[in-house]
Amino acid sequence: MAAVDTTAEAGTIKAPGRDESAAVAGRDLRLVMLLPGVAAIVSLFVYPFLYGFLLSFQPNVGPALANYTRFFSEPRLFETIGKTLWLSFPITVFNVGLAVPFAFMLRRPSSGQRFLSTVLVIPMTLGTVLVAEGMLLYLAPNGWLNRTLIELGLLDQPVRLIHNYWGVALSQVVIGFPFAFMMMLSYTTGIDPNLARAAATLGAPPASQFRHIYLPLLAPGLAITFCLTFVQAFAVFPSAVLLGAPAGATRVISLAAYEAAFEDFDYSMASTVAMIMGAVQLIIVAAVLGLRNLAYRGPAVGGKG
Amino acid sequence: MMAVLRDRFLTNAWRWFVYGAMAFFVVNVFLIIASVVVSSLGTSWFTGWLPEGYTAKWYGAAWKEFQLYYVLIATVQITLAVVAISLMLGVPAAYVLARIDFRGKRLVLLTFLVPLLVPPITYGIPMATVLYQAGLGGTIWGVILANLVPSVPFVVLVMTPFIEQIDPRLESAARVFGASAFTTFLRILVPLLTPGILAAGILVLIRTISMFELTFLTAGPDSQTLIVALYYSVFAAGVRAQQSIDAMAVMYMVTTMTGLLIALRFVDPSQLVGRVDSKKASAT
Numbered sequence: 001m002a003a004v005d006t007t008a009e010a011g012t013i014k015a016p017g018r019d020e021s022a023a024v025a026g027r028d029l030r031l032v033m034l035l036p037g038v039a040a041i042v043s044l045f046v047y048p049f050l051y052g053f054l055l056s057f058q059p060n061v062g063p064a065l066a067n068y069t070r071f072f073s074e075p076r077l078f079e080t081i082g083k084t085l086w087l088s089f090p091i092t093v094f095n096v097g098l099a100v101p102f103a104f105m106l107r108r109p110s111s112g113q114r115f116l117s118t119v120l121v122i123p124m125t126l127g128t129v130l131v132a133e134g135m136l137l138y139l140a141p142n143g144w145l146n147r148t149l150i151e152l153g154l155l156d157q158p159v160r161l162i163h164n165y166w167g168v169a170l171s172q173v174v175i176g177f178p179f180a181f182m183m184m185l186s187y188t189t190g191i192d193p194n195l196a197r198a199a200a201t202l203g204a205p206p207a208s209q210f211r212h213i214y215l216p217l218l219a220p221g222l223a224i225t226f227c228l229t230f231v232q233a234f235a236v237f238p239s240a241v242l243l244g245a246p247a248g249a250t251r252v253i254s255l256a257a258y259e260a261a262f263e264d265f266d267y268s269m270a271s272t273v274a275m276i277m278g279a280v281q282l283i284i285v286a287a288v289l290g291l292r293n294l295a296y297r298g299p300a301v302g303g304k305g
Numbered sequence: 306m307m308a309v310l311r312d313r314f315l316t317n318a319w320r321w322f323v324y325g326a327m328a329f330f331v332v333n334v335f336l337i338i339a340s341v342v343v344s345s346l347g348t349s350w351f352t353g354w355l356p357e358g359y360t361a362k363w364y365g366a367a368w369k370e371f372q373l374y375y376v377l378i379a380t381v382q383i384t385l386a387v388v389a390i391s392l393m394l395g396v397p398a399a400y401v402l403a404r405i406d407f408r409g410k411r412l413v414l415l416t417f418l419v420p421l422l423v424p425p426i427t428y429g430i431p432m433a434t435v436l437y438q439a440g441l442g443g444t445i446w447g448v449i450l451a452n453l454v455p456s457v458p459f460v461v462l463v464m465t466p467f468i469e470q471i472d473p474r475l476e477s478a479a480r481v482f483g484a485s486a487f488t489t490f491l492r493i494l495v496p497l498l499t500p501g502i503l504a505a506g507i508l509v510l511i512r513t514i515s516m517f518e519l520t521f522l523t524a525g526p527d528s529q530t531l532i533v534a535l536y537y538s539v540f541a542a543g544v545r546a547q548q549s550i551d552a553m554a555v556m557y558m559v560t561t562m563t564g565l566l567i568a569l570r571f572v573d574p575s576q577l578v579g580r581v582d583s584k585k586a587s588a589t
Contacts, residue, residue: 029486030401031401031405037457037461041457041458044450045416048432052430052434055434125511125561128517130532134340138336144354206316231423231424238517254426258426258430271430274427278423281427
């Protein structure tokens with residue numbers, strides 16, 4: 001790994017805190033402090049990933065690609081990709097689509113902004129399991145939501161929102177939207193407000209300011225937020241089991257990987273599913289970043305004038 | 306004139322729509338959490354807006370039924386070990402990345418960034434496989450090692466800005482007076498970095514308590530944390546009384562919320578996901 005490569009040439013060391021004598025010797029001994037952290041990540045993340053990749057080509061029976069052909073020939077397995085995409089893609093579009101106008105509206109630092117970001121960080125910290133348990137009660141046929149809707153005369157009978165697609169989708173909103181909003185907020189607050197002010201002087205209403213000033217500058221942040229929110233949603237696991245129909249509509253790909261590893265004890269197949277899961281995530285991320293490259297590239301701050 | 310009025314009306318309508326949607330979201334999240342708290346305190350709650358009576362007995366029941374004493378011991382051991390180890394590995398690494406330029410730095414940064422971006426369940430399965438083959442799967446050490454993967458990079462990420470704020474001349478001064486690089490680090494930098502180390506430590510603590518996937522994949526019966534025990538009890542709903550599951554959920558919630566409230570004293574939540582200097586933005 002690169003971390004072992006401690007022979008930094010004297011000329012490449014530019015940091016102000018550099019050590020003269022070490023630089024003369026051609027290496028900075030402080031680099032040693034990097035080693036334990038890098039070693040941990042290499043042995044617990046990089047190595048298992050490579051190991052899993054190789055293991056997926058060593059099936060219990062059959063030729064090297066047997067696991068992959070099995071995955072794509074058994075509907076029970078390959079249909080998990082479609083089910084997971086159907087759960088993650090529309091929800092990500094919804095979450096990010098809602099986060100952008102909200103973050104735009106709260107772009108100026110205020111006490112309200114700080115309060116909202118504090119309130120929104122709470123569902124993120126609670127985690128999916130607790131939210132799932134709460135939603136099982138709140139969305140149940142006799143839960144508060146159905147009760148309110150019936151009292152208001154909006155419904156005749158309770159609407160079924162748990163143990164199906166909608167339960168998992170709603171939990172993805174509760175967990176995913178705050179994340180998308182906080183990401184977008186950090187991008188909208190980073191754009192120089194003078195740019196919009198200049199546009200306003202020339203008579204642009206907020207809607208046009210948003211479309212012609214903010215949106216092009218937000219494109220990179222938007223792409224990254226979309227990718228991260230999507231990748232998290234694609235890896236949905238506990239809520240798909242607890243709030244969904246794990247044998248039916250919400251049999252997601254992570255559940256297939258889990259079952260292969262811990263119910264069939266077929267680690268080779270489990271690695272195969274994990275690799276396919278990673279590959280699908282990678283393809284979507286590459287596609288989004290490719291689209292982003294078509295958009296504006298440039299600074300997000302105005303000149304001195 | 307009409308156009309200006311229309312624009313102003315649309316802007317205001319839009320503003321109220323956004324605030325309304327925000328309020329709707331926050332109220333629903335609050336009610337989702339309140340459902341759990343109310344249920345855990347109710348005698349029985351099948352019909353009606355609220356339970357028929359109130360009792361605290363479910364907390365005692367949950368404590369016994371789910372053997373929460375042992376679960377809490379394991380949770381404390383695992384989280385404290387993860388916090389200590391990830392700080393010991395992460396702070397020096399963050400220091401090097403903040404101060405020194407070297408060949409392969411981009412690759413090292415990437416190595417630290419990728420584990421934060423890949424969802425735990427994706428890399429968790431191959432990692433659990435390796436840990437089980439090393440004989441560490443199902444043990445407390447397996448859980449601790451698994452949780453280091455997102456924690457060490459997280460410490461690096463949180464610590465880097467704190468280190469960059471420290472004047473490098475302080476280190477140079479210490480070196481002039483003959484302190485070695487490591488003495489300088491321990492005696493000069495670590496004391497100055499205490500607020501940052503505290504913030505990173507508390508954030509790792511919360512993340513580890515609420516980390517479900519990695520702990521779930523590597524834990525054995527005696528190395529479950531609270532969140533994994535909660536998952537299993539919700540999964541097997543019907544075996545135990547609903548209210549005692551909710552009582553356990555409340556205990557979990559109180560644990561994380563306490564950590565969160567402490568953490569919010571040190572860190573601005575909007576800067577946890579993306580780091581932007583809000584002071585600079587408002588000054589311009």
